Amino acid sequence: MKVRTIYDFLNEVSPFEYQEEWDNSGLNVGDYNQEVKKIYLSLDIDESVIEKVEDNSLIITHHPLIFRGIKRVVPNSFSTKFLIKLIRKNVSLIAMHTNFDKTHLNNYFATKVLGLSGVAEDFVFYSDVFMSFDELVNLVKDKMNLEKIKVVKTKDFIEKVAITTGAGMSLLSGIKADCFLTGDIKYHEAMDAKARGISLIDIGHYDSEKYFTDVLYKAIDGEIGFDVEIIKINSQNPFSLI
Amino acid sequence: MKVRTIYDFLNEVSPFEYQEEWDNSGLNVGDYNQEVKKIYLSLDIDESVIEKVEDNSLIITHHPLIFRGIKRVVPNSFSTKFLIKLIRKNVSLIAMHTNFDKTHLNNYFATKVLGLSGVAEDFVFYSDVFMSFDELVNLVKDKMNLEKIKVVKTKDFIEKVAITTGAGMSLLSGIKADCFLTGDIKYHEAMDAKARGISLIDIGHYDSEKYFTDVLYKAIDGEIGFDVEIIKINSQNPFSLI
């Protein structure tokens, strides 16, 4: 199957034109005319992923490999190092990032992982929870299977939560909820939320988005055609808490 | 003592012109001609700080209260909420941020808190440590009195560390060390460091900078004059790990 055919299929599943202006979803590396027999799914590229992926295949990641324009391809950064490795293995890479957040990933995390119901607005899922902050934290830890979680507590009781997988703190000024669940929360952002009276639960960038492979697998397996094999691998969380 | 006199004294301790272009160190709120009898020192402004500070006094913080230009002073953000409270209490605020990082804070953290020796380049302190990554992590946890710490481990043995208090990951591409100690590390930054083979130890934005009050106290107490009282208070870490 040609990469072009798969790209067109993915474009129906989650249109690439839904991506944000700053995003770089779509074919990052490779060739639309390449014939592939294996499609790998992973949140990201890392060494373990590169090792597992067979030559002449396609990998679909959540995060683009390239964000900013590259002027020197020297293996001294994330983008250039793995760009070189993919090219040598003749592996094409398609990223489904902010388009997929909007159409699939955020909703899946809120409803299937956390088991909440509610409505989505662009990148934010809202749910009326009516429970104590401590209960909410326990629910999240339980559903995400986490031992420890970083929080900013400003209220004892939460009526409504807002949820954005990945790194959502740039959306804070528009959040209309008592508590915001997102990842990659920085100190000044936490101070700002606390001043606004909005509690925070840091669900982790990796931990809240690692479901990408499952969600995409379900959306395309059995639909994309018989002559390609779809394999879920996953990149590893770079962080460990020790 | 006039705020102007104190400002001029602080300018000798750590010249405000050393601040970065994007920074807003200096008098953020208040009046150079105000007479004050009490000077409070704190990493930041929060509710607990506002409560402790007496009317008609001066507070010196590490972080500016205002970063971006304000067009509406409505109490719905960190900057505007505490701006209103300071004005009502007639409290002036001077920030000593990136100038103080360069002249005092980063060096203090590396040498006095961690007990390392080395040299500083702008915002980065370099030290030849020659120890295993695990030993280094234990040393940091011990000296900073932390139970858990977030790390990215890419090497077993560390020859040289780089240290930047606060949030230093934007400096990554210029770091010349095996391991970088800084705070507020985001997921993509961790992936990039891992690809570059640089280990990371997240020393926390608050935890690495809470020493501001001690360092500034030592630099000015007994020097600034007899007619003002200097009081160390400190804002609280918005995060808790539960």
Next chain:
Amino acid sequence: MKVRTIYDFLNEVSPFEYQEEWDNSGLNVGDYNQEVKKIYLSLDIDESVIEKVEDNSLIITHHPLIFRGIKRVVPNSFSTKFLIKLIRKNVSLIAMHTNFDKTHLNNYFATKVLGLSGVAEDFVFYSDVFMSFDELVNLVKDKMNLEKIKVVKTKDFIEKVAITTGAGMSLLSGIKADCFLTGDIKYHEAMDAKARGISLIDIGHYDSEKYFTDVLYKAIDGEIGFDVEIIKINSQNPFSLI
């Protein structure tokens, strides 16, 4: 009555979304949730206005208090000096500027003050006057009750006048009339108009907009509800001609 309720009412009288991109109409200082019993109307803020306004009230001005983003709240400029005073008195300020020019003020000045009839295009009111330039000047002086007026005379007879209250000279290249009545005319603008053959009558920024309080009073008195008192005060013209 809550500031929010009054804001929503004003938004129906003259929608804030009609304001120009560079404008800062709307709530400049205060709190949407504040309860107020008195509403003051004034063209602008000045010392006399600050003295007259009671604590815990709302003031509605034509000109925004803040135009450009503020990074230091030190009482050394118009915006910061009165910002501090309003915050200390707990007075909210709503500005109705370019939206109100378009919906009310310019039309009122042309028809009720000058007694002309015609049509409005955005910020410009056009009227076919068919009179000599000298007659027109006398009419304006008489209706505005001015002893002396600054003019640029390029023609003896005026068929059509254009009128923009406040400072309208940036609109010159689009003016389709023999004579333009506006305020704050600078020398190079006068030279440009003269070269284009367009006469000018400087109606004064303050003098042409001081009717703001009357116009707004009429638009809201008796309509906004029984539990607030509306008081017309007015800032003073900073200029005197001696």
Next chain:
Amino acid sequence: MKVRTIYDFLNEVSPFEYQEEWDNSGLNVGDYNQEVKKIYLSLDIDESVIEKVEDNSLIITHHPLIFRGIKRVVPNSFSTKFLIKLIRKNVSLIAMHTNFDKTHLNNYFATKVLGLSGVAEDFVFYSDVFMSFDELVNLVKDKMNLEKIKVVKTKDFIEKVAITTGAGMSLLSGIKADCFLTGDIKYHEAMDAKARGISLIDIGHYDSEKYFTDVLYKAIDGEIGFDVEIIKINSQNPFSLI
């Protein structure tokens, strides 16, 4: 004498490289190789100037004819209308604007017209006057021969005045004086000065700069060479106060 020769002479009198970045001093229209026998001096170009100037001559003005880049030469603006007339008369135009303000004009106005002594900083002349505001106003009216003058009075007694001919209000935040004398003062600028406690006396753009022809005449007459005639004409003030 060639225009080039005259240009080089003027460049020694007041170097063109002293001009501000936004300025367009220098040869605006004409030809460095043109031979001229008559040099006219005028503050600006207007119809009366165009009539008086002989063909094939040179005119030196204070204000540039062109400020912003022209894309259509249609006679519907100050710049394009007189550009066409100058080209048809084969008259070259050299502007000596902000360079001449700094080297000659502002100092002349302060010392020779007003009779004050003091020091100049870039565009601002400072003088310790120690007199009442009313005395100062009378002195200015007397020396400038004005019947009426527009003022903003914030103090009864003036220790130090700042003086900038032309339109200087953009310099307000850096003015270190009790009273600022400049022209083209707009309403919001007056409100700002009043809030800062700085009095203003509007000396008029034209009225404060009409001395340009005299000052330049003195600087070049008898020096530039025997084979050109220097003629002072002057453009007219577009404003009249009636």
Next chain:
Amino acid sequence: MKVRTIYDFLNEVSPFEYQEEWDNSGLNVGDYNQEVKKIYLSLDIDESVIEKVEDNSLIITHHPLIFRGIKRVVPNSFSTKFLIKLIRKNVSLIAMHTNFDKTHLNNYFATKVLGLSGVAEDFVFYSDVFMSFDELVNLVKDKMNLEKIKVVKTKDFIEKVAITTGAGMSLLSGIKADCFLTGDIKYHEAMDAKARGISLIDIGHYDSEKYFTDVLYKAIDGEIGFDVEIIKINSQNPFSLI
């Protein structure tokens, strides 16, 4: 006939609002109110054109005389030199550039000069030619009456050609054809096309657009009215191949 009347007629033939944002089509020099009896048509202005054009007439060119804003009208560049000459002869100039490319010129060149059939997309005419590259080159040389032509040959057989008169290489990345015919091809653009496998035939900027006068003549002669004479002159190709 007034220039305004002719402008309005041309605007119906090829609406000026179709021009690209960077273009400067329309009245470049002159006066909408000028009365003219003769209209000259030429690709461009040059010395030979200036000599032929009678005073007080109108010239319609393909290329604007002014592209970038002019701040000094000194006869040292193409734009300023001929601007001065046109003003002295009182000749108005209207440019019909990218609007006319889209509505007339490119289509005429492809169908009438080269004798091809196809469809146009904005600035590009596509034609299915199904011939060898060498045959195509001979056809072009024959139809354009050229002895030598500069080419980049990447394929022996051409299915589809794209054609853009003038300088079209900035459109390369969007070209969907085996061979692109355009003018002003630079070396790096040729290297890029070669790498993409797209052959090029350099039809010359002048040689592909010199038909402007014929095309415009046909479009307006007999239509514009009886009281003006339309005269085809043409500027000369600045290049010669020797």
Next chain:
Amino acid sequence: MKVRTIYDFLNEVSPFEYQEEWDNSGLNVGDYNQEVKKIYLSLDIDESVIEKVEDNSLIITHHPLIFRGIKRVVPNSFSTKFLIKLIRKNVSLIAMHTNFDKTHLNNYFATKVLGLSGVAEDFVFYSDVFMSFDELVNLVKDKMNLEKIKVVKTKDFIEKVAITTGAGMSLLSGIKADCFLTGDIKYHEAMDAKARGISLIDIGHYDSEKYFTDVLYKAIDGEIGFDVEIIKINSQNPFSLI
């Protein structure tokens, strides 16, 4: 020998910091730590060059492979197509572009190829030739071994020529000579030069820079060390004149 060692040697021959701001000279692709035994020299990359270059070697070109930041590495452009091929062959690429123009190439072309003497200013070589334009054209054709050459003739006799290899027409307004020799001359540039009275001889981008390999070879052969072999290959001129 490591790429780093060769880079440092080249940096002494022609310092990379001399490059223009928009340029991308230096290591474009590869690894400073790569060990290479063969160094290839070529004006540019093309298919023929890729075929000749051995795996695991270094190529030094005049033109950078990458000019603008790349966000998608899909083989549909010059930069991306050859980037992929170089990575697969493990060939590093160093570009010596505007730095080498200034230190070597332009001077070599003027003195060694054309046999002229003179002085260089940045990118321009000036020579007093005192010969007829036709003689000059014949000299150029003879020395460069060209059958036909594209010229713009504005004068019969040339006193001084200016020479810039590659594409130099953006420098036109600063050229102080009767005739400018450079490549890639576009139509509007030719019209501008003609209006300025400056003759042009189009020496071709490729034809004037193909000497890069010879010049660099001479500068480094025998100097760089014994353990690398230096091989001159050259990319082909994409154009042919048929």
